[in-house]
Amino acid sequence: METALAVPLLRSQIDVANRLHQQLRQWKDTDQALEALHIRFPGFDMDSTLLKVVAINQLYGTQIYMVVPMARHVTEVMRAADGLEDTELVEQIAAFSGRKHLSFASKFAHFFIHMERFPIYDSFARKMVAHHLGAYGRAIGTTSPYKAFVENIERLKQRAALSCSNKELDRYLWLAGLYLLWKRYMDEKDVNKKKKLRMNAEVEALFNDLSSLNSAELAQLYPQHPEE
Template sequence: MVQVLKEQVESAVKLYESVEDFQNIDKALKKIRNTFPDFSLQSSLVKVAVVNSLYNTNIFRTLDVAKHISEVVASDGINLEPDFVDKLSLIVLKSNGDDGKSKHYISFTSIFAHNFLSEKFPIYNSFVTKMVAYHLHEEAKKYGSYADFYHDFYMLLHSLDFKTTVSDMHKYLWISGEYRKFCGLKPWENPSQEINPDLKRIFLKKDDSTKNLLDDTVKDLYGPLFRE
């Protein structure tokens, strides 16, 4: 197991907080959560459209997704367990001739759940899942369900020898993962420019303060490895 260090999380949080656009997105989502606290079709549609737009989650049938979320909550109530996120993520399309075609929107639904159900739900994306597998297993692992990813995320979170939040842990896994891919560092094998453009601008900065923070996010890769 490759341990996560306190400096890594703290440095990632500072980098995140240096991006004004990220702060504006967080504030906008909080305002929407407060303005539309229920999960009626209209409220769900607003939330789905906003998450899809801000996070580029490639939802093309926003009304179908909003209807599904509204119907599940109306039928089952809100269940703050990972299986509930999986249930919300499995959408049966009902418009534009797609009757009966199902889609599994895990990434989108994890963002929706994190922002509008509970911050206990970590956000699922390709960078975070790869980093969780790297720290826990030191190898690639594909997560077939949100519940499977959730289990490993919390296993990693509970392995820390310091306290942090789900949100700050996510910031570390995401930003460090993007930076590692940009540089071609473990668990990525080759450098790539296909990363978040806001983070890319940070990665290209030359000032010592930014460079030191970036170095700290990948602290497990140099010097002695910290392993259990």
């Protein structure tokens, strides 16, 4: 039997998040540049992969400090990719230099392999998926965290009866997560704590503008529920 969501998620929230995303010029330019790179260099030879690793790392700040060795690692993983499940592929790309670079690996696969098969794994996506599913409604993955995350994305879509794409859902998870962070920042009175809550400047400016205009879109992005 399906479990109800801990916090409801409506199609209208997905729609408003995607409308707001269209107002973020920096992120529109970033997505267009990555799409152009994907089209121009579709393969995964060392030269092409290095360009892609550098682009993801620079534009998304994924904190890869050894980009050339990482590009070599990704090239080797992609050579042996046939037969791997999608989640295994991301986990193998992520396993580099004794760490799991899952944010980088998921973004690399999302933009340069297939957007729908590879949802973006980052802090906002993880937290918002967990927020909506609740403590007892989600898969927990300690050895394969990306596999658990993808399972939870599907659970969220099914339980919310969403027909949106993973890309549309990703934009909601990111912006809703930033919106909740922005609300905490606006409510926080302690200056030192406030400094730790800083966020993407372009998104912050958008939220500030919408707030000053008393725009209904912010309330539509994340409606307050009685249990909250």
